[in-house]
Amino acid sequence: MGDLSSSETARLFYLSVLGIVLLVSVFSLYRHRLGQSLQHVAIWGLIFVAVVLAFGFKDELLAIIQADKGRVVDARTMSFTRDRDGHFYARLAVDGQDVSFLIDTGASDLVLTREAAARVGLDVDRLDFSRPAQTANGTVLGAPVVLRTVTLGPFEDRDVPAVVNGGDLDTSLLGMSYLKRFRSFQIQGDRMTLVR
Numbered sequence: 089m090g091d092l093s094s095s096e097t098a099r100l101f102y103l104s105v106l107g108i109v110l111l112v113s114v115f116s117l118y119r120h121r122l123g124q125s126l127q128h129v130a131i132w133g134l135i136f137v138a139v140v141l142a143f144g145f146k147d148e149l150l151a152i153i154q155a156d157k158g159r160v161v162d163a164r165t166m167s168f169t170r171d172r173d174g175h176f177y178a179r180l181a182v183d184g185q186d187v188s189f190l191i192d193t194g195a196s197d198l199v200l201t202r203e204a205a206a207r208v209g210l211d212v213d214r215l216d217f218s219r220p221a222q223t224a225n226g227t228v229l230g231a232p233v234v235l236r237t238v239t240l241g242p243f244e245d246r247d248v249p250a251v252v253n254g255g256d257l258d259t260s261l262l263g264m265s266y267l268k269r270f271r272s273f274q275i276q277g278d279r280m281t282l283v284r
């Protein structure tokens with residue numbers, strides 16, 4: 089059995105025998121109703137496949153479930169619900185590509201991860217990572233860039249200054265350089281409101 093230890097081989101044998109016994113039991117119960125038994129096997133097979141697919145695509149499914157990345161209240165107002173981790177998130181179109189941002193009032197700039205920068209068409213390998221920034225984890229070098237368009241709900245901005253993070257940032261940050269484009273932002277309980 090190649091890479092399996094003796095205990096894993098024994099477990100595999102036991103589970104195989106158990107599976108065969110269960111299948112034989114099911115078919116013996118339904119021997120006069122073979123069509124119905126095959127139907128039940130197919131249903132359980134589909135349930136199994138659905139569970140495997142749900143697990144395989146859990147990140148994409150969570151993104152859909154947690155899709156409150158901003159709701160248009162009216163022509164001048166966007167509203168965001170606090171996520172389970174305690175932060176607010178927004179989904180923006182950056183140069184036509186969807187990018188998820190953590191709304192961070194403690195960040196000075198609009199900051200893209202390297203992955204997000206590549207996705208929006210920036211050649212990350214040719215950027216000049218020479219701008220130092222102080223973070224909670226120390227000094228990180230960033231590359232200043234200008235984004236052609238940044239769209240949040242009904243609000244589109246052109247030629248938006250940003251920074252591509254040279255460190256191991258997991259999520260792009262929507263910092264004060266972008267938030268200052270709004271007339272006000274307010275947090276009440278689990279809701280953040282941006283007004284332009």
